[in-house]
Amino acid sequence: MNTPEHSQLGKVSAYVDRYDASLLFPLPRETKRREIGITGSIPFMGADLWTAFELSWLNPKGKPQVALAHITIPCESTHIVESKSFKLYLNSFNNTAFESADAVRESIRADVSAAIWHGGPVVAGAGVKLLLPEAFDREPVQELTGLSIDRLDVECTQYQPAPELLSAALHEQPVTETLTSHLLKSNCLVTGQPDWGSVQITYTGPQIDQAGLLQYIVSFRNHNEFHEQCVERIYMDVMARCKPTKLAVYARYTRRGGLDINPWRSSHPQQPPANVRTARQ
Template sequence: MNSPDQSRLGKPVTYADRYDASLLYPLARGPKRDELGLAGALPFFGADLWTAFELSWLNRRGKPQVAIGQFTIPCETPNIIESKSLKLYLGSFNSEPFDSADQVRDRIRADLSEAVWRGASAPGTVGVRLLLPELFDREPLHELDGLSLDRLDIECADYTPAPHLLRAAQDEQPVEETLTSNLLKSNCLVTGQPDWGSVQIRYTGPQIEQGGLLRYLVSFRNHNEFHEQCVERLFMDIWRRCKPTKLAVYARYTRRGGLDINPLRTSHPMALPANVRTARQ
């Protein structure tokens, strides 16, 4: 089993000058889910929405081509892809000739699918979409919809995950709310480099005390974990502590190395959000 400390994160690397699928480095989701007490059927649905802004290859005449890549990794996959390995993998396309953008898309889909589903008894596929330059000006910016928790004037003292801060009015009528914050920050599990994000929490159920929820989100500030793992921790803490009947947690993280990762975890089947970046992305 691959481990984070054996990856290329934080280590000098030589960039490949030709296409190389072996650069992808899958990491099992299982160990971190074990920490959260998740065994058997997952209590959530969702996916990890990646955007690759540094994607290029050569056409058959040697002329460089560029695109923006959007990848959808289902949360049911047994593995995630370590992000630096994805950057190195995509970089290996830079000097490789392909017949068309469709061929590039199909190659990426096959390679990512093999890596994230590796070890599964019934492997599936990932979603891959390439946006070519003629579509770039159609890509909008939009902040996450909802009531901003950041308006609250609170005092913060916890900077590692503090689920005890979460409270909900269990003896009152249920509500339906969408809450957001731009104050989510955690750190890379391996390098400790900061990961900045915005988060949207949609729920139905006992009303969550907003000051405590914001303090809880801030408490991730010194926490070391990958994006996907942080969002699953957020989901499970809110699910267990506040006991909503429905819950969706969606985070959009700022890019690093030309990649952003935007995980969604939801208690119920729902359409994936449009992969629309925020201003900080």
């Protein structure tokens, strides 16, 4: 079984500039999900929304082409793709000729779909959208909508996930609201390097204590875990401690190595959020 320690994270890596799908390094979701009490079927739906800002290849005449890529990875997949391996994989396109942008898109779609199911049947494939330079100026920058809880003047003393900080008015009338914070920070599971993010929590149910929620988000500050795992931990903790009838957790992390990863988890069917970057991304 692949483990993070066996990936290229934190290691000197050769620069491969010829197309090589084997560079993708899948990691099982199951291991970290067991830590937060998920066994068997998952109790949410959602996706991991990736943006690749460094994608280039050659056309049949050898002329370089560039594009942005939006990649959607369903949370039902058995594996994630370790991000450095994704960067190395995209670098392998650099000196490879493709017939068209559609051929590049199809290669990424097929390779990522195979990786996230890691030898098993592809139940839900990855979605891939390429944006060519003529569309670059139509890419918006937009902050997460909702009420910012960063305005609260709270004391923060815990920097490892502390779900006991979460509470809600369980005996009062339910509310529907969206709360946001820019103060999410965690660290790479392998290298310990910082990962900076913003998080949006939308729910219906007992009103969540905002001060406790902010302290809880800050408590991830020294926690080592991948983006996808942090968002699923937040989702499970809020669901267990605050008991909403509906819940969605969405985080947008700043890019590293030309990639950003933005996990979204929801208790109920809905359209995934648009993959629109924030100012920090």
